[in-house]
Amino acid sequence: MAGGRPFRPSAPRRAAFAALLTLLLLASLAFLLSSAPAAASSRSSASSPPSRLAAIRRHAADHAAVLAAYAAHARKLKEASAAQSLSFSTLSSDLSALSSRLASRGPLPEDARRPLEKEARERIKHARLLAADSKEGFDTQSKIQKLSDTVFAVGEQLARSRRAGRMSSRIAAGSTPKSLHCLAMRLLEARLAKSSAFADDPDPSPAFEDPSLYHYAIFSDNVLAVSVVIASATRAAADPSRHVFHVVTAPMYLPAFRVWFARRPPPLGVHVQLIAYSDFPFLNASSSPVFRQIEAGKRDVTLVDYLRFYLPDMFPALQRVVLLEDDVVVQKDLAALWHVDLDGKVNGAVEMCFGGFRRYRKYLNFTQAIVRDRFSPSACAWEYGVNVFDLEAWRRDGCTELFHQYMELNVDGALWDPTSVLPAGLMTFYGNTKPLDKSWHVMGLGYNPSISPEVIRGAAVIHFNGNMKPWLDVAFNQYKALWTKHVDTEMEFLTLCNFGL
Numbered sequence: 001m002a003g004g005r006p007f008r009p010s011a012p013r014r015a016a017f018a019a020l021l022t023l024l025l026l027a028s029l030a031f032l033l034s035s036a037p038a039a040a041s042s043r044s045s046a047s048s049p050p051s052r053l054a055a056i057r058r059h060a061a062d063h064a065a066v067l068a069a070y071a072a073h074a075r076k077l078k079e080a081s082a083a084q085s086l087s088f089s090t091l092s093s094d095l096s097a098l099s100s101r102l103a104s105r106g107p108l109p110e111d112a113r114r115p116l117e118k119e120a121r122e123r124i125k126h127a128r129l130l131a132a133d134s135k136e137g138f139d140t141q142s143k144i145q146k147l148s149d150t151v152f153a154v155g156e157q158l159a160r161s162r163r164a165g166r167m168s169s170r171i172a173a174g175s176t177p178k179s180l181h182c183l184a185m186r187l188l189e190a191r192l193a194k195s196s197a198f199a200d201d202p203d204p205s206p207a208f209e210d211p212s213l214y215h216y217a218i219f220s221d222n223v224l225a226v227s228v229v230i231a232s233a234t235r236a237a238a239d240p241s242r243h244v245f246h247v248v249t250a251p252m253y254l255p256a257f258r259v260w261f262a263r264r265p266p267p268l269g270v271h272v273q274l275i276a277y278s279d280f281p282f283l284n285a286s287s288s289p290v291f292r293q294i295e296a297g298k299r300d301v302t303l304v305d306y307l308r309f310y311l312p313d314m315f316p317a318l319q320r321v322v323l324l325e326d327d328v329v330v331q332k333d334l335a336a337l338w339h340v341d342l343d344g345k346v347n348g349a350v351e352m353c354f355g356g357f358r359r360y361r362k363y364l365n366f367t368q369a370i371v372r373d374r375f376s377p378s379a380c381a382w383e384y385g386v387n388v389f390d391l392e393a394w395r396r397d398g399c400t401e402l403f404h405q406y407m408e409l410n411v412d413g414a415l416w417d418p419t420s421v422l423p424a425g426l427m428t429f430y431g432n433t434k435p436l437d438k439s440w441h442v443m444g445l446g447y448n449p450s451i452s453p454e455v456i457r458g459a460a461v462i463h464f465n466g467n468m469k470p471w472l473d474v475a476f477n478q479y480k481a482l483w484t485k486h487v488d489t490e491m492e493f494l495t496l497c498n499f500g501l
Helices: 011-045 049-104 110-138 140-162 167-171 178-193 223-236 254-263 289-295 303-314 335-339 369-374 391-397 399-409 422-428 453-457 477-484
Strands: 214-219 243-249 271-276 320-324 328-330 347-349 386-390 433-435 461-463
Touching (some): 049 110, 178 254, 214 223, 214 303, 214 335, 223 243, 223 328, 243 254, 243 303, 289 303, 303 320, 320 335, 386 391, 399 422
Parallel strands (some): 214 243, 214 320, 347 433
Antiparallel strands (some): 320 386, 328 461, 347 386
């Protein structure tokens, strides 16, 4: 800066920008190529010119949405770059001029020297802060991660725009990656080919209702991810025969789960119960606002994510359940979670706030009176992934009924973003959550490339929350092996469905 040179982007910045442009072009090309066969299929299957025109119009609208999103992202990048360049150039010129003023003067009296020193310190402090705030902009991997988030967001937006009709269609969201959808279809084909080999409704095991055992609930439509959760937890357990996994999925995916676990029975005596949420008669529009809002077209959510709020009704014989997300890997025996003292509270979870970040203000709309009156904006938020639920305390405090009240109040999305399930949990279990030791649950492997190996090794459970899931090509290479080592690679369908494991 001392020479007053004009600002020029550094080599890392140019590399980051080139990577961004390349990824944008590749993402656009991949989208166009993947849409082309669907468009051809629509044209060949259309029985009349209006049908063909409707298909063309739909594909044109989809492509327009993608390109508009990319254009908006490009404009933001350009504006941010221009503003940053101006800030850098201005401050560089100011510091150069100040340096020249200091160099051209001889010894100064105290009253003249102090203002110059103060000005220099302030400018240097400003330069240091500006450089620190802008460091992320020169980090290629961070830029690529943000671009991936944008691509995922566009894909989700297009998938949501196509969901319509029956509730089951909305649940089978179009955002499911092609390889996972292929796997589910292959498993269903295997079941149809040998229907006699798979029981439609296996006899329940007494272990499923034994409160003396260790019970886990997993809500998911992703059979591969669930198999990894169960395999990793089983290998980490000191006594696997005492661990019971209750897997709840959509009715359309239940046959695929049954085929997988029939061909690959749970090892070491662990117990696995496979259930469709349709098996619970109380889950209907008359008793659940979630079902009611989805049927009325007022919610565009993955229903299985909200089933966690019905745990006490689903498992009336149980006293404690640990909720595991389907994107976790278990590294240590979890039996001790059944002995954690929750101090009479309902939920045990690892908090994720630090400093002023990830507080309740991030997730709830405090411009609403009901939010201001009931919650503190500085309260520390926790995360789903590994949650210990005391079902008896849950029943005592009526948490499901409280959840229903908040869902009804948020019917228009005024209290929190209705596409996220976490704010509903933060409200429902506010003041009723016991913080767990952070080593139980280390988060961020799906968005943070800088988690230390020591922290990961010390974690009981690692969580790939974020867009970069371990079964996707965009997963971080440094973390992916932690997940893939638990994948049953001998299952032939994985190769057929092009999983890059």
